[in-house]
Every structure is written in structure tokens, then in C-alpha cells.
Amino acid sequence: MNSNYEKSAQLLERAKKVLASGVSSEFRKYNHPHALFYTHGKGTRIYDVDGNEYLDFTLSQGPLILGHSHPEVLQAVHDYSAQGQLYAGQHLQEIELAEKLNELIPSAELMRFCLDGSEAVQTAFRVARAKTGRQKFLRFEGHYHGWLDNVAYGISAPSAEALGDREDPNVFPWTAGLPDSSRADFIVLPWNDLDLVSRTLEERHEELAAIITEPIMCNNGCIVPKEGFLAGLRDLCNRYGIALIFDEVITGFRVGLGGAQRHFGITPDLSIFAKAMGSGYPISAVVGKRDWMELIEQGKVIHAGTMNSGNPTVAAALATIRVLEREMPYDRMYRLGQQLMAGLREAASEAGQNLVVQGLGPMFVTYFGNEGELTDYRDTFHADKGKLNRFIAGLHDEGIRVIGRGLWYISAAHTEADIADAIAASARVLARL
Ligand SMILES: Cc1ncc(COP(=O)(O)O)c(C=O)c1O
Missing domain, CATH: 3.40.640.10 (Type I PLP-dependent aspartate aminotransferase-like (Major domain))
Incomplete structure (x- = not known):
């Protein structure tokens, strides 16, 4: 479990004195529990200054299709x-x-x-x-x-x-x-x-x-x-x-x-x-x-x-x-993504949670709602954003890094073991929600 973000908190205070909100892109403000500072990334993992390790499904907002530091x-x-x-x-x-x-x-x-x-x-x-x-x-x-x-x-x-x-x-x-x-x-x-x-x-x-x-x-x-x-x-x-x-x-x-x-x-x-x-x-x-x-x-x-x-x-x-x-990792990325999507659905059903999982596989979204799949932006207002925030924060503390709006990216570096880890961690978080 990741629970110590102390060094990041200190660096953020220092950064805020010279960088507006301590960051260089608006979206980086919204991390859990606040903007974090990282030291390195390798393959599917990224590490922060407090020594926390994350299995990364953000791929840095998408670019890292081959994983970190290929x-x-x-x-x-x-x-x-x-x-x-x-x-x-x-x-x-x-x-x-x-x-x-x-x-x-x-x-x-x-x-x-x-x-x-x-x-x-x-x-x-x-x-x-x-x-x-x-x-x-x-x-x-x-x-x-x-x-x-x-x-x-x-x-x-x-x-x-x-x-x-x-x-x-x-x-x-x-x-x-x-x-x-x-x-x-x-x-x-x-x-x-x-x-x-x-x-x-x-x-x-x-x-x-x-x-x-x-x-x-x-x-x-x-x-x-x-x-x-x-x-x-x-x-x-x-x-x-x-x-x-x-x-x-x-x-x-x-x-x-x-x-x-x-x-x-x-x-x-x-x-x-x-x-x-x-x-x-x-x-x-x-x-x-x-x-x-x-x-x-x-x-x-x-x-x-x-x-x-x-x-x-x-x-x-x-x-x-x-x-x-x-x-040609695409077949694998689709398969692993769909495996993860299926695992999340099953974990949600066991935990009695109204998690909806929607997407193709190489990228997909998770949200909480009772109105079925989204077809346009207006539908997204049916989703329970507070519950999603708690889910994403819970995953983060479990060492699983997902984009805050519930978007997951699969890279060519992800393995069957990564998918199994992500499903197991999600099951624990869903049971606690
Ligand atoms: C679909 C889409 N178009 C354009 C952009 C803007 O790209 P950039 O952030 O590289 O300027 C983004 C960024 O996330 C995007 O998702």
C-alpha cells in the first residue's frame, strides 16, 4: 500500500513558490492526494520521490505506448x-x-x-x-x-x-x-x-x-x-x-x-x-x-x-x-485490455458495485452509474464522479495509476501478471468503496 506522500508534499510547497500551482500543465494538478513528483519510470512501472511504486495505466496521458524508458x-x-x-x-x-x-x-x-x-x-x-x-x-x-x-x-x-x-x-x-x-x-x-x-x-x-x-x-x-x-x-x-x-x-x-x-x-x-x-x-x-x-x-x-x-x-x-x-503488439494489447475489462466487471459484480467498463481494450473507461453505456458527452453526467474519485484514489494507494477521469491505457509492455495484479487490487478497492 502507498500511503506516504510526504516528500512530494514538501516539493510541491517548494515548487508552488515559483511554478504556478507547482505544475507545468493544468491536468497535473489533479493527482491523488496532490500533484506528485516522480524519480523514474521503467516498463509498466513509475516511481515517486517517496519510494512508492505504481503499475502505470496512464502511460503519461497516452504517449508511452511501449512503456517507460524503452x-x-x-x-x-x-x-x-x-x-x-x-x-x-x-x-x-x-x-x-x-x-x-x-x-x-x-x-x-x-x-x-x-x-x-x-x-x-x-x-x-x-x-x-x-x-x-x-x-x-x-x-x-x-x-x-x-x-x-x-x-x-x-x-x-x-x-x-x-x-x-x-x-x-x-x-x-x-x-x-x-x-x-x-x-x-x-x-x-x-x-x-x-x-x-x-x-x-x-x-x-x-x-x-x-x-x-x-x-x-x-x-x-x-x-x-x-x-x-x-x-x-x-x-x-x-x-x-x-x-x-x-x-x-x-x-x-x-x-x-x-x-x-x-x-x-x-x-x-x-x-x-x-x-x-x-x-x-x-x-x-x-x-x-x-x-x-x-x-x-x-x-x-x-x-x-x-x-x-x-x-x-x-x-x-x-x-x-x-x-x-x-x-505488432496490437492483438496482445486488445486481448490484455479486454481481459482487464472483463476482470473489472467481474470484481465489481462480486462487490455489488455499479461499475461500468466501456471501450476497445487498448484504452477503456471505468465509471459508476446505472444507466448503461455512454453514447455522448451528455450521458457522462449520469455517472457518479465522487465514487469514481474514491475508486481512482483507492487504486492509487494500492499502487495502480489510472487517469483521474477513469481512462486506462494498455501498453505493449503490460503483461498477464500486470493485468492480474490490477484486477486483484481493483477487487480490494471495490470491496471497500
Ligand atoms: C484528442 C486530443 N486532441 C488534441 C490534444 C492536444 O494535444 P497536446 O496536449 O499534445 O497539445 C489532446 C491532448 O490530450 C487530445 O487528447
Whole structure:
């Protein structure tokens, strides 16, 4: 049992004097029992300054698809960085990485590398606006597309009722400090309702440059699209000349080597890859069909960045993909994930707990509720968030680290023994809840 977080508490007090809230990303504030300080990670384990060990299902919010400190990734980063770090120019592995994405991802005819998901999303919007000559994008309630101004709305709401009319939802800003003008950039709708999107587009398609969606909704729940939803979006975008953008920041290299677009057989015009592509190094890609991305080629759309495609990040991505291609861990990740999902359901049923487990396997969500599976953001308000917090905190004290909103990620490093440990610990916590 982990119960001593004293050194982390002391470091947090020291950090708060110079780092706002002691952290460098908002989400890191919300750990149990407070923001923690870590010393190292290896494979499926991560260790904090108090000597606590955790079996890690957060994978650092998704990137660590091979687990912590994969030796081949570290070696590749070391070797390629020893040659140079950043050239303000091109290098060989950058082409190799682009060729690899082109081979694996159906829509990746042409691409650019960036540093993170947030800026790659904005690049896709710029391309879509430039090509269509229209200004707005359509986004969905509860989806997350980064922290920048025009996507910092519609991520959360005080209650399902507060969201109001499904046809014309109330939209809540996520943060203070947004320019009034950013509110005019988008339309928001509930997800997974093709009929509603279709009716909205009939009236408003002339305003829209793009529809952006997480192809599997992972930022609130872990919800697969309804049969025909993504294909329907594809048809509507074709009909009205709108860019279909898949935000594959989570699904990319997680549901398979070609992302959700290969998994579902729907090819978007533009898409974003980040997290699992780079094993924890800051690299993302905005990829797309040539007739969209060529606007960058033609110099009509500008995309830039001093730090883009530096040696360490490109080497990390190439090595990650090389290991994934060689070991093809996906069948195993699905199997282990589904084993864990089944084990959690069984443990919950034995403990008489209303735990719902939903997802594909490589990622899934746990929450407490009596209303069945989630289909969109509005459904998430049925869940008992207080009980989920107690479950996640209980797991944490048992040495099992899960993302606070109940999201679990499986890596290629997880073993049968890890899954058994996680089920046993969950059973103990569920019995105590
Ligand atoms: C679906 C999705 N899109 C975009 C982002 C933003 O990516 P980043 O945090 O790398 O800027 C995230 C981050 O969690 C995400 O989950």
C-alpha cells in the first residue's frame, strides 16, 4: 500500500513558490492526494520521490505506448542526437518518418511535423479555411482538441441541463482570457447524432470549413462512434466540400498502426497524430490528402516552428514505430485490455458495485452509474464522479495509476501478471468503496 506522500508534499510547497500551482500543465494538478513528483519510470512501472511504486495505466496521458524508458527508443534518441540536435534544415530520418506515416496512415499523402497536438490541430484548421474560403469549424461536445483559444469551449459544462437544446447547445468557455472573437470560430453539437449534423449542415454548410472529431471519443468516456456515424460525416463533408478532420492524438498508433481511420475504414481529409507516435518526445504530425495539404506546399498556408522535427523527437518516433511494426503488439494489447475489462466487471459484480467498463481494450473507461453505456458527452453526467474519485484514489494507494477521469491505457509492455495484479487490487478497492 502507498500511503506516504510526504516528500512530494514538501516539493510541491517548494515548487508552488515559483511554478504556478507547482505544475507545468493544468491536468497535473489533479493527482491523488496532490500533484506528485516522480524519480523514474521503467516498463509498466513509475516511481515517486517517496519510494512508492505504481503499475502505470496512464502511460503519461497516452504517449508511452511501449512503456517507460524503452531501451531501443532511448538508444535511437541518444545516437541521432549525438550527431546533431536541430539544424534549421532537413535531415534523413525526417524523410524516413514521413515515408513511414505515408505508408501506414490512409490519409497521409502529405504532412508536416509539429511539436504537439494543439498546434497541429490549428494547422489543420488553417488549411481547411484556406481551401474552402469559409471560417468556422464544427466540433462536438466533450471532445478535446488542445488548450488553444478557439478549441477552449465545449469541453465541459456544469450539468447536462445547462447544455440545453441539442440543436443549439449552450457553450461554456473552459478558461478565462479567451478573446471574444474566438467564440465566432465554431459551431458545437452533441456527438454521435448523424441526423442532427445532417440537418445543421443543410442550413449552415456555407459557414463551415471543417468538421473535427475524435474518431473514438476518449476525452469524456471512451465511446466508439455509432454504426455509420463516421461514414455519414464523410459523405456530408464530400457533399458540401467541407474538410473532415480526425483528431487522432489519442487513437493514433493506439488502436492500430494506421490509427482509427484504418480501423474504421474511413479516410478523413486531414488528421492529427501526436502522443503515442513519439514515446513521450514532443512530436506531432498534421497529415492529409494532397489536395488539401498542397496549400502548404504552394506557400498559400504558412506552417512553421523553430523546434519542429528536431533529431531527438524524430528519432524517438521512428524507433517507436519500428518497434511497433516489428513486434505488432496490437492483438496482445486488445486481448490484455479486454481481459482487464472483463476482470473489472467481474470484481465489481462480486462487490455489488455499479461499475461500468466501456471501450476497445487498448484504452477503456471505468465509471459508476446505472444507466448503461455512454453514447455522448451528455450521458457522462449520469455517472457518479465522487465514487469514481474514491475508486481512482483507492487504486492509487494500492499502487495502480489510472487517469483521474477513469481512462486506462494498455501498453505493449503490460503483461498477464500486470493485468492480474490490477484486477486483484481493483477487487480490494471495490470491496471497500
Ligand atoms: C484528442 C486530443 N486532441 C488534441 C490534444 C492536444 O494535444 P497536446 O496536449 O499534445 O497539445 C489532446 C491532448 O490530450 C487530445 O487528447
